[in-house]
Amino acid sequence: AxxxxxxxxxxxxxxxxxxxxxxxxxxxxxxxxxxxxxxxxxxxxxxxxxxxxxxxxxxxxxxxxxxxxxxxxxxxxxxxxxxxxxxxxxxxxxxxxxxxxxxxxxxxxxxxxxxxxxxxxxxxxxxxxxxxxxxxxxxYETRPGNAWLRLRQAWQFEGAQLAALQALATWRETRARKQDQPRTWILRDEALYDLARALPRSRADLGAIPTLPGKTASRHGDALLETIDQARHRAPDPVPMALHPVKRLDKDEKAQVTRLLDLAQARCAELALDPRTLTSRKELARLLRGERNLRLLRGWRRRVAGEELLAIVEPPAGASSPPP
Structure with missing residues (x-):
């Protein structure tokens, strides 16, 4: 039924x-x-x-x-x-x-x-x-003040624009909870980004932002402008490294990541796993760059492959990585 x-x-x-x-x-x-x-x-x-x-x-x-x-x-x-x-x-x-x-x-x-x-x-x-x-x-607990951590492009912002983005995300989260509506019904991510970049000072400025619906600007314009104005003079919270994309790899690093990925995929073939449920090229690049708070290094993933891959990236003292 x-x-x-x-x-x-x-x-x-x-x-x-x-x-x-x-x-x-x-x-x-x-x-x-x-x-x-x-x-x-x-x-x-x-x-x-x-x-x-x-x-x-x-x-x-x-x-x-x-x-x-x-x-x-x-x-x-x-x-x-x-x-x-x-x-x-x-x-x-x-x-x-x-x-x-x-x-x-x-x-x-x-x-x-x-x-x-x-x-x-x-x-x-x-x-x-x-x-x-x-x-x-x-x-499942998202504190309004941490809502900006869900924004994938937050790493692109700094200074007053980052502070505004963080404040706008807090405002949207609070409003969504109060109205019991999805966040994107209040304001889409694209509009948050454009508002933070533009740092509008007036309703006329709001009208120049194409991703901000006219009805939203009319209904919430004063609140948005006040939120941005208050954030303009506040230092932003730092963006966690996990939100930053992996920096461009050089030729040797790309070869090393490819080698790690080949080993991971071979292990998945042995275990009849979809390789993407074990790890990804992006995660292996982060492993190579020194990050250790990775899904690959927890639980069964660490046991079946993570430990082996970590040993290649960090060979024990007195040992050397096998040739590629």
Missing amino acids: CIDPQALPDITPALDLLYQEHSIKVLHACRQDLEIFYQLRRRPLRPVFDTQMAAPLLGYPDQISYAALVEELLGAKLNKDHTRTDWRQRPLTPQQLEYAANDVIYLGRIYLKLRHALEEAGKLAWLEEDFASLYVPSE
């Missing part, structure tokens, strides 16, 4: 059922769903089994779609005509209800197949390590 939360006077009984820890909740690409549950109950939903996280450990593509996984494992083809539908509209059509049902009814069978295969391959414990990160409250 499909449950419509908007039709229920109180969703507490449904949440009570979902939060029973003796039952496994099977989802596909669950992080956004878990964020919503966390906001409702202020604690992570557990235990869960994410089929998108599980599939790459068996060689399926990293971030495989639900429809592709259903077809691959069960041979069923899903109609995705309503992927972009507006689910706030009521009443829902029979076609929308069928789509909603199809989006979950195959999960049980997929779960059983994936779990059995992972047990057979000795990888179920690996997956449990990855699932553990889903139960950490800080994964």
Whole structure:
């Protein structure tokens, strides 16, 4: 049966059922769903089994779609005509209800197949390590003052522009929570960047920013200008190194990263893993440049490949790296 939360006077009984820890909740690409549950109950939903996280450990593509996984494992083809539908509209059509049902009814069978295969391959414990990160409250807690850390282009800003970007991200996060709306409905990232670059001083200046919708400028113009003006004279928080792109590698470094990637991919072939679930060229470049707070160096990834790759980058005293 499909449950419509908007039709229920109180969703507490449904949440009570979902939060029973003796039952496994099977989802596909669950992080956004878990964020919503966390906001409702202020604690992570557990235990869960994410089929998108599980599939790459068996060689399926990293971030495989639900429809592709259903077809691959069960041979069923899903109609995705309503992927972009507006689910706030009521009443829902029979076609929308069928789509909603199809989006979950195959999960049980997929779960059983994936779990059995992972047990057979000795990888179920690996997956449990990855699932553990889903139960950490800080994964879902974004303090308004830290909202700017989600902005991928923040590393490009400095000085007053960076301070303005940080302040605008805080303002957007606070407004989104107050209105219970997605951040991008308040202001898109592109508009945040352009506002911070332009440092507008007047409503006329706001009107010259093409990525800022006119309705948004009209509704929030004074608040945006005040936020920017206050930030203009404040020192910004430093941008963490993790937000900076890896600096351009020289010829020798590129060759070394390629060698590391070849070794990682060979290990994945031996273990029937999708290579992208183990590491990436970008992460290996960071490893080569000295970063150690990397996914590759935690848990099962470190055991199956990370330790070996780290030994190449940092050979023990008195030893030397083997020739390329």
